[in-house]
Amino acid sequence: MKRLTSAQLISSVGDGAYYVSSALYFTLIVGLSPAQVGLGLTVGWAVGSAAGVALGQLADRRGPKGTAVLLALGTAASVTAFLFVDSVFAFVIAACVYACFQCGLGAARQALLAGLIDPAGRTTFRARLQAMSNAGIAIGAALGGIALAIGTREAFLTVFVVDALAFAAAALVLRKVPSVAPVPMRAGEPSVAVLRDRPYALLALLNMIMLLYMPLFSLVLPLWISTRTAAPSWLVSAMLVLNTASVVVFQVRVARGVTGLRGASRYVRHAGLLLFVSCLIFSFSAMGDSAWAAALVLLAGAALQVVGEMAQAAGSWEIGFGLAPDGKQGQYQGLFGAGTAIARMLGPVLLTGLILVGGTVGWIVLGGLFLLAGTLTAPAVRWAERTRPEAALEVSPPVPA
Structure with missing residues (x-):
């Protein structure tokens, strides 16, 4: 399952670069106030947390591998959309789309892991992914720190491009992971049973x-x-x-x-x-x-x-x-x-x-x-x-x- 680990590491590098530099980009470069950035992120993650359940169900019904690949590409596209944000409204919309893809991708990757790894080994393997995630975030944070030190619009935009490319690369890696068969819904079964x-x-x-x-x-x-x-x-x-x-x-x-x-x-x-x-x-x-x-x-x-x-x-x-x-x-x-x-x-x-x-x-x-x-x-x-x-x-x- 080295490919799952590699995909986690690659996408985490993009996450680390984004987390370190995004808030300052939206305030210093785009011109949004801290309160507006906070509002956009709050609305975005609220929508994303609800969308994660629906997109997780899609992974069950259509197969977690293909869903994860599409959601990783969607995350890359949503990060790219941040490059064109020039108003509060545009930022809120972009934040909602980004959070939906991120939450859905997390659910699909977890479903893929559950389908590929024996139950007795899932927690240990998930721990490996977490270790890789932290390592990737640390690397990405260092890259984001360079952009902060330079402080120009071009430097910040480079961070978003790196983030988008990281998720696109993670999607390519996930394509090579073995498939997990989708599970069709049974007759009379609630569409979202977890609720x-x-x-x-x-x-x-x-x-x-x-x-x-x-x-x-x-x-x-x-x-x-x-x-x-x-x-x-x-x-x-x-x-x-x-x-x-x-x-x-x-x-x-x-x-x-x-x-x-x-x-x-x-x-x-x-x-x-x-x-x-x-x-x-x-x-x-x-x-x-x-x-x-x-x-x-x-x-x-x-x-x-x-x-x-x-x-x-x-x-x-x-x-x-x-x-x-x-x-x-x-x-x-x-x-x-x-x-x-x-x-x-x-x-x-x-x-x-x-x-x-x-x-x-x-x-x-x-x-x-x-x-x-x-x-x-x-x-x-x-x-x-x-x-x-x-x-x-x-x-x-x-x-x-």
Whole structure:
């Protein structure tokens, strides 16, 4: 499955370049205000999270390989459309199209993985993809950083071209992946069955809450460090490097400990506790005037946070795959993966208000959300198992009380 890994790496390079430079391009070059950019991205990811389920169902019915190829090409085209954005309206439309293709592509690739990899090996292989994704994003971020340093319109446009070419190249690689047979809809079957699966929907919601850690390193901690602590500003880069390198090196090893729904529930519960403690540690960084003391506290919190992040990822992949019925992986992964889009959409607004306004209390509330979501995951998994004994029980024994 080297081609799946290669496609993930290539597209992640484009993602990394886009993430680093896009916001400044739209504000400094296009002339949109930060609020307008935020609005466009919020609307885009909201539409994309809903479209991901429908496009995931398309992958089930038409075959995940062909769907993934088309959606990768669509992502390349949507990135190219950003080159012609010159107004708020055009940006919102382009952001919606981009988010739809991205969310749909994620669901189709997950369905393709589920169809090609034996159930016992899906989580470990997904961990390899995550490690490649982080490595690709790091490479892309370096390319985007060059554009930021140059600062010209041409430099930013080059980043978008690189992003589009990366997704086009990923589509070509995906064409060489073995096909997975489509599954026709049965008579009387609901068109989007996942929307009627309440236990799975609850697990998707809990997973979305856990994914609120995503905006921490990109937005919340940089603002926290600069406004509330005595730590040097360069520490943001050091923490990001620590996070990225840890995932690249250790994510596969962490995932090997997940062997079924029992282990997955335990990992998510532990992740909730680790993320809770990391939030407490981050809150301590505002105490005192020593730059080095604040830096050490922040690094300790970041180290604990990335361990929780890796544990949560490994557990959630096993749960997301293990509880999805055969022939419906696309739509189920579309719903489960919507947590990423929603975290990107709501996370920055929620967390900046919660942490930067609430301070220590805000950190405790956020940590409590992580702890609660992690704790509730095991009961939700048991509920889901009871509704699909023929599907989930072959993956793992029942989750203990």
